[in-house]
Amino acid sequence: MKEKFFLSVFLSFGFLVIPSVFYAQEETPDINIEESSEVFLEEYSDAFQENFFEALKQKGIENYDKAINLLLQCKQLQPDNIVVDYELAKSYLADKQFIIGQDYAIKAVNAEPGNLWYLNVLVELVQKQGNTIDGIKSQLSFSDQQLKENLALIYYQQKKYEQALKVLSPLNASIFTEELESKINTAMKRVATKSKAIDNNSTAIEKNPLEAYRTELKNLIESDNIEQLFSLSKEALDTYPLQPFFYFANGHALNKMGKNKNAIEVLESGMDYMLDDVALENKFYTELSNAYTAIGDSVKANMYLSKVKPGF
Known part of the structure; x- marks a missing residue:
């Protein structure tokens, strides 16, 4: 039997919760990541639904092995389901299996290059291995403007301001890019001022500690x-x-x-x-x-x- 149903992302086991990177104290430019707090899952079998919900439950209680196995069963039932790829990437990230998780995150990002959630998980998986997105550019739809804007935002929130500017600078100008570039430059000036104050304080300590x-x-x-x-x-x-x-x-x-x-x-x-x-x-x-x-x-x-x- 098949049916249509809604899955509330904020009420079910942390599914598609916006990453904490987007809740920095400093306000960031508006980004259209997802308007709705519901994901419409269309005509999935009962077996898919049962496995999927149980996987979310197991991931929520940190039983990652079982969650991954259930999601892999979902993948067999729905091979082209990008949400399953995303959830697998997150589960492998939580289970510290970064290389495997990266493969699923790449699939999700390539399917929806403008999705900020998907890219954020991929960036984290790559960084956990001590690498950068530059190393996997050839595997991504890196010509996509929205992907690059999202990447710049992620770097900004991570306080990697120079990397953010490097990504942002070649992009076509827009309200988003101008606002984010302004925020990055302001943040870099603040860091420079703080560094100077620390240097001055160190000098003062040396003179009269x-x-x-x-x-x-x-x-x-x-x-x-x-x-x-x-x-x-x-x-x-x-x-x-x-x-x-x-x-x-x-x-x-x-x-x-x-x-x-x-x-x-x-x-x-x-x-x-x-x-x-x-x-x-x-x-x-x-x-x-x-x-x-x-x-x-x-x-x-x-x-x-x-x-x-x-x-x-």
Whole structure:
């Protein structure tokens, strides 16, 4: 028996979920990848449907071998089904069988060169092998404008700006290419500015390292840049293990990261090096109170909070 049915892509086992690459914080140019959230599967047999849905289920619970076997059965029933090729490519990617997955992804991309989902999976499979799309150009419909636009977008989202420009520059001008090129150039300038700031900071550390560490850590605390604060405070402690402020900065970062017990250990160690700095002591006590509150020890949390001296 055959029938027509709709498969909602967002409600069934992650089928055709848009890759995370398209959810970057920075807004990207509009792209017409798929208008509908439903895929129309036409006149497939009951056996195909059962295998296909079961494959999605097995892939969803990370049983990739079984998912692949079921999809291969689907492929026998529908040899020209590109969606099955795509799902096989994704399953082989998840199972770390990159070379086999690449073959199926190439089939899917060549069948629909403008499909962003298909190309994204192919790019990931190729990169997992330490290669680039350039190495398989001859196997693709690489003259397709939409394919190249999508590839440039993928590289942009991966922050591979030079590769994105290399793909984008020869293309026929359009609103899409102009907007994406503008975003790439802006991103490259931002990276260059950040690199220059890091170089300047390194120079400052070389000239007056102790004060430079202190200034930079204060800036990171104020900007709530926790990842860099943790890294730099650890570096500062390795270099200057007797400086209490560096213990405070590291403990503050650990608290923000949810590693409260580690924060307590660092902060209480740092208290041993305190010398007549009431303002810094207050910061230690407050941070320790926060850490003990986070682990549910209200007695010690209140004890440290009571030590905070007003007016500093």
